[in-house]
Amino acid sequence: MFKTIEPVTNSSTCTPDDFDQNATTHCSDWVYDTSMIHSSTVTDFDLTCDKAWLGPLAGSMYMAGMLIGAITIGDFADRYGRKKGILVSVILLGGGGVLSAVSPNYIMFLIxxxxxxxxxxxxxQVTFVLGL
Known part of the structure; x- marks a missing residue:
């Protein structure tokens, strides 16, 4: 899926003596293969090399949102009604989904x-309790 910009040279001259010589090079940039997938979170926000840890952060933010929503929206629906709880949930879910798809930067995407x-x-939660 990804290939480095700098070509690998002397790949056929690997000898057993080379294995004790450790050399680490810094990852500077990637060229993305867009023949099948034209756009993704990784390609849009360049989440490679030193920023690779930001990729899983989006999943963690989603789970943190689930934690916050589980605590607050159920209580909101108990106090102000199930319909209002559903309305708030749909606005958060739909608005967050659409705005995450068109986010201009990664911070907005995470939020x-x-x-x-x-x-x-x-x-x-609210529809489950309403169905009971």
Whole structure:
């Protein structure tokens, strides 16, 4: 899927003596293969090399949103009604999903993932209790 910009040279001259010589090079840039997938979170925000740890952070933000939504939206629906709880959840889920898809930077993407997680679990909780 990814290939480095700098070509590998002397790849056929590997000898057993070379294995004790450790050399680490800094990853500077990637060229993305866009023949099948034209855009992804990794390619849009260049989450490679030193920024590779930011990729899993989006999943963590979604889970943090689920935690926040599980605590707050259920209580909100108990106090102000199930319909209002569903409405808030749908706005968070739909708005967060759409805005995360068109985020111009990674910080906004993370915040929208938080809202999406909160809205998703809130919608599940409120409709589950309403169905009982």
């Amino acid at each position: 929208m993932r938080l809202f999406t997680g909160a809205g998703g679990v809130g919608l599940f």
